[in-house]
C-alpha cells in the first residue's frame with residue numbers, strides 16, 4: 001500500500017475518535033467519516049507500518065445510519081465529528097466505548113447501562129470558545145480543521161446555544177468594524193486570539209471574554225462599549241494571554257464592563273460562575289447527570305461528603321441540604337471562591353471548599369484523621385492519581401461515586417479502588433456532548449471489606 005493509492009474498503013468498526021475502521025492486507029485503515037457497514041473507495045493519506053489513514057473518495061454502499069449533515073465543516077473541523085450518524089446510533093457508539101474498555105480490562109461481568117440521551121441534541125452548549133484568525137485578509141471566527149490550525153470560517157456552531165452564535169457574530173463584526181487585528185500565531189503578533197461566550201439558559205445572562213495578546217490596545221474602549229450594547233450581554237472580560245502557546249486562556253482576567261460573573265442554576269441551586277471556572281456545558285443534561293449520581297450515592301442525613309475536583313461546587317452544594325457536612329477541593333482559586341460564595345448565596349452553612357490539588361489535599365485530610373461516608377469525584381480527563389486513591393480509601397467511605405469524562409482513565413482508576421477493597425458492578429454512560437465522540441459516565445464503588 002502506498003500514499004495516494006485509491007483502495008476499496010469495507011468498514012467494520014468505528015474507532016474511539018469516530019473514524020471508520022477497515023482491514024486490508026494485514027493493515028488497519030482509519031477512514032475519516034466512514035461508517036460501519038459502508039463500502040468506500042478511499043485515498044490513502046498516510047501509510048505507516050501497521051496502519052494507515054485514508055479519506056473517502058466515493059461511498060459505494062451507504063450505511064442506513066448515515067445522516068446528511070447540513071454543513072460538512074461541522075464534521076471536517078471535529079466540532080461535531082459524529083454529526084453524520086443518527087442520534088440513537090451515537091448513543092450506542094458511546095455505550096460500546098465503555099463495553100470495550102471493560103472487556104479489555106477483563107471486567108465483562110460489569111453491567112453497562114443504556115446511554116442516557118441528552119434532552120437537546122443540538123444547540124446544547126452553554127459556552128463557545130472559538131479561534132479568531134485572519135482569513136483572506138479579514139478577521140474571522142470559526143474552528144480549526146482537524147489536526148491543524150487552519151481556520152475554517154463558521155457562523156453557525158451547531159452544538160452551541162444559537163443565542164451564543166448570534167453574539168459571536170456580532171462581536172466578530174464589531175472587531176472587524178474597529179480594525180482590531182486577529183492573532184497571528186506564527187509571529188505571536190496581532191491581538192484577539194479567541195472569543196469565549198458563556199450564556200446561562202436559566203437567567204439569560206451572557207459573558208463575553210476576549211482572549212488577547214495584550215492587556216490593552218487602542219480600540220479596546222470602543223470595542224467594549226459596542227459589545228456591552230449587544231442584547232443580553234451582562235459581562236465583558238479581557239483574558240490576557242501573552243504567551244506563544246496552544247493553551248487557550250492566560251492566567252489573568254480583567255473585567256472591562258458589567259458583572260464579574262454570570263449566574264446559572266442547576267435544579268433549584270443558583271451558581272455564580274467566574275470567567276475561568278469550569279461549569280458543565282450541557283445545562284439541561286447536567287441536573288439529570290447529578291440526579292443519577294446522587295440517587296446512586298444513597299445519602300443519609302448524617303453523612304460526611306467529599307466533593308473532589310469540585311469546580312464551583314455544583315455537586316456538593318446540590319447535596320448539602322441532605323447531609324451533615326460537605327468538604328471540597330479544587331485547583332482553580334477563583335472557582336473555589338465561587339464555590340464558597342455559592343454556598344452563601346444559597347443559604348448553605350455546612351459546605352466548605354479549599355484551594356489545592358486533590359492529590360495533595362486528600363492525603364492531608366486523611367492524615368488529620370478525617371472520616372468520610374461518601375466521596376464524589378469528577379476529575380479532568382487524566383483521571384485520579386494513586387496518591388488520591390490511597391488517601392480516599394484511608395478515610396473509609398462507604399461509597400465513592402465516580403463521574404468521568406474519560407471512561408479509559410475511569411476504568412483504570414476503578415481497578416485501583418478494587419485492589420483496595422471497593423467494588424462496582426455497573427457503569428452508566430450519560431450523553432453530555434451529542435454529535436461528538438465524548439463519553440461521560442457514572443460508576444459507584446462500594447466498600448466490601450473493613
Ligand SMILES: C[S@@+](CC[C@H](N)C(=O)[O-])C[C@H]1O[C@@H](n2cnc3c(N)ncnc32)[C@H](O)[C@@H]1O
Pocket residue numbers: 278279280308309310311312313314315329330331332335356357358359378379380405
Ligand atoms: C470535570 S471538572 C468537574 C467540576 C465540577 N465537579 C462540576 O461538575 O462542575 C474537573 C475540575 O477539576 C479541576 N482540577 C483539575 N486538576 C485538579 C487537581 N489536580 N486537583 C483538584 N482539582 C483539579 C478543574 O479545574 C475542574 O474544575
